[in-house]
Amino acid sequence: MxxxxxxxxxxxxxxFSTSFKSYLEKGDFPFANPASIHTSGKFSRKCLNEVNEYLYKLFKLDPNSHHIIFHSGATEGIRSFFEAASDGDAIFYCESDHPAVLACANHLKSRGVKLIPMAIDQSGNFELDKNVELAKAWLESNSGKIFANFLYVHNETGVRCSLDDAISFKNTTNSFVHVDATQSPGKIHDWNKVSDKLDAYTYSAHKFGALKGVGFSFVSKSFPYESLLVGGSQQSGLRGGTENVLGAISVKMALEEIQALxxxxxxxxxxxxxxxxxxxxxxxxxxxxxxxxxxxxxxxxxxxxxxxxxxxxxxxxxxxxxxxxxxxxxxxxxxxxxxxxxxxxxxxxxxxxxxxxxxxxxxxxxxxxxxxxxxxxx
Ligand SMILES: Cc1ncc(COP(=O)(O)O)c(C=O)c1O
Structure with a gap:
């Protein structure tokens, strides 16, 4: 330092959070593949399960209604959500969204996905009425689905949006809504109060004291999730690749510390x-x-x-x-x-x-x- x-x-x-830093200093981590059925593998699986249980409890979401998908961070979580959009669908976003959203939307343009920028005002507020009208007008002349991004807490200005606005937008336009919640843990008082009415929430571990290259999303089981990374059947086939046990442990330790912050x-x-x-x-x-x-x-x-x-x-x-x-x-x-x-x-x-x-x-x-x-x- x-x-x-x-x-x-x-x-x-x-x-790093203080507790994860001390844990690293001990140097004794679960290393075995959580897919292995021997005792060491089972220990890694147990560690992962503990993190999953903790996250469901912390965010008060139900494992029957939401998946938790571990990934490499918010960039991947965002890209994975919008992967479900195809030709004729539209991504509704704000020009003030993080580049991970803007670049992802631009990338999907080549598939025939339309990009519709939504309005924010001079204070950075999401303009709900204007944006609902925009979405309704789009739906009148298009048969595709709307996939919208809501930036929960703005990385640059700190301005937060309201999840109630996101729910209103979703309900009045019958759209899929992703909440980019990357900046919320430890930065707003009610960071762990989310609604099960929205389709997905994405987090990046390094923003709250855990490892870089690690993140997770809650995704509603009713959302037509398309696996971005295919491979083994890890994470119920939602993301191929051997799970990062140490990364998941770092998430739990860091969030426990944020709870007491x-x-x-x-x-x-x-x-x-x-x-x-x-x-x-x-x-x-x-x-x-x-x-x-x-x-x-x-x-x-x-x-x-x-x-x-x-x-x-x-x-x-x-x-x-x-x-x-x-x-x-x-x-x-x-x-x-x-x-x-x-x-x-x-x-x-x-x-x-x-x-x-x-x-x-x-x-x-x-x-x-x-x-x-x-x-x-x-
Ligand atoms: C709001 C927001 N979304 C997404 C990201 C991308 O996160 P990562 O670089 O960890 O993938 C960031 C990172 O700055 C962010 O602040």
């Missing part, structure tokens, strides 16, 4: 940093007026007079790891598609995001002091 730095980029990825303390720190940012005249806080609130750990702010790449250097030199809202996968600052979709295109290169997490607790004063110092310099 780098010394004298404060990591404020939990929406990009998070450090003091989200109020994280929110308090975020609010203090927000007040400091707002003391500058040229600052605009993104998503502050959103209808259903924001992730408690996320502060996205625009310095109207400074491009994000310039500001980021100052934060970095001060020992604060923060991100531009629009950092692309190559690490450079691109105009933010999210800010553009919110009608803030003039500031699309100015957005800064800090996203807090467990390791920031106990260091509030140092973080606040450093943040204030950089704000004064910029």
């Amino acid at each position: 780098l010394k004298n730095r404060f990591y404020l980029d939990y929406n990009a990825t998070s450090p 003091d989200l109020e303390a994280i929110e308090k720190l975020r609010d203090t940093l927000e007040v400091l940012a707002e003391s500058r005249e040229d600052v605009f806080i993104v998503g502050k007026t959103s209808k259903y609130g924001r992730a408690v750990n996320t502060l996205n702010f625009i310095l109207k007079s400074k491009r994000a790449d310039i500001s980021l250097i100052q934060f970095d030199m001060a020992g604060l790891d923060i991100s531009s809202g629009s950092a692309c996968s190559a690490g450079s600052v691109e105009p933010s598609k999210t800010l553009i979709a919110m009608g803030l295109e003039q500031y699309a290169k100015n957005g800064l995001r800090l996203s807090l997490g467990p390791l920031n607790l106990g260091h509030e004063e140092e973080i606040i002091q450093k943040f204030e110092k950089v704000l004064r310099k910029l």
